[in-house]
Amino acid sequence: MTGMSPPPPRPDRVAPALARWYAANARVLPWRARPGEVPDPYRVWLSEIMLQQTTVATVGPYFHAFTGRWPDVHALAGADDQAILTAWAGLGYYARARNLIRCARVVAGELGGRFPDSEAGLAKLPGIGPYTAAAVAAIAFDRPAAVLDGNIERVMARLFAEETPLPAAKPLLRRHAAALTPTVRPGDHAQALMDLGALICTPRRPDCPRCPLVGDCRGHALGLAAELPRRAPKKAKPTRLGLAYVAIRAGDGAVLLGRRPPSGLLGGMAEVPGSDWTEQGAPAPRPPLSADWRRLSRTVRHTFTHFHLELTVLRASVAAATPAPAGLLWVPPQALAGHPLPTVMRKVLAAGLDSPGGKRIPSRVRNS
DNA sequence: GACCCGTGGGT
DNA sequence: TACCCAAGGGT
Structure with missing residues (x-):
């Protein structure tokens, strides 16, 4: 046999x-x-x-x-x-x-x-x-x-x-x-x-x-x-570094949001303004407005399909009358659910709006 | 074929 | 923690 x-x-x-x-x-x-x-x-x-x-x-x-x-x-x-x-x-x-x-x-x-x-x-x-x-x-x-x-x-x-x-x-x-x-x-x-x-x-x-x-x-x-099935070996994911800016407006606590380009990674989705995400070297600072930016101790980690991302979150409080820079928008907390925020940006906002702890901003749609 | 493109749960 | 992988498609 x-x-x-x-x-x-x-x-x-x-x-x-x-x-x-x-x-x-x-x-x-x-x-x-x-x-x-x-x-x-x-x-x-x-x-x-x-x-x-x-x-x-x-x-x-x-x-x-x-x-x-x-x-x-x-x-x-x-x-x-x-x-x-x-x-x-x-x-x-x-x-x-x-x-x-x-x-x-x-x-x-x-x-x-x-x-x-x-x-x-x-x-x-x-x-x-x-x-x-x-x-x-x-x-x-x-x-x-x-x-x-x-x-x-x-x-x-x-x-x-x-x-x-x-x-x-x-x-x-x-x-x-x-x-x-x-x-x-x-x-x-x-x-x-x-x-x-x-x-x-x-x-x-x-x-x-x-x-x-x-x-x-x-x-x-x-x-x-x-x-089975056997699979071809997969490539290792590199880590990219970036900066994310959470600007908080006095009075209503609105945050500054922008929109990503219509195609590519997170295409068309909402985001907090930030730096490029670099694979080598420190990302160049790119604050959306001049303010007293404070770095949060907790970094935000997120993994995409082909790379890990490590975001340093910077936060600043600004005056209630501060105008939104071109292409950006002040969004009050209760209006966040009306914006297409991908998970990585929900993590950034959770960190930036509740720095020491880690309160979650729930998705509009969630299990249970 | 290679590469890009999210996220959450299981182990 | 790290890795796997899921009712894949577009370029």
């Missing part, structure tokens, strides 16, 4: 076993249609955009806030950009919000309010790439599209014992996923694979004994499941 290679998983065994498991174990999620309900493409699309690189638990409150305020694509298309960015604040990857707005306006406008019902048509829209096009086509329109996200990559790599590292393995894994995709209820199949990846076939310690596919899994048969 030694040396015998386990057979590859068979679609006629895998898909039905997965469907049976899903019927009993599907997660109840806000954007999922109940059995017998017709899925709403708008809600499917919105949830898939929010779920890009973002956990189910994080998305929940944002999804409720968006659908409550903008129940259909026409409402969203008609909303102010700033209102949408503000509602998105804290979710991250803000280009998603900018593309969400563009996409909603295309659908509500030239497409007459209807999302394309094909993978190819969906893929032409802003913010919709290969994953989202396949997911919306399958889930909202019952198209047999091969959905491939991080969960399904992991499940496929294990099922087929694929040892090629990601991301090079992606085309192979996509073919495996396509081979297993049934023509009946492909959307449920995709969601079942994602639930399996989230609940059973987890990154660290897969719960193989409870897996409905264990008998078909080549990775498990070879004792490799927990090691």
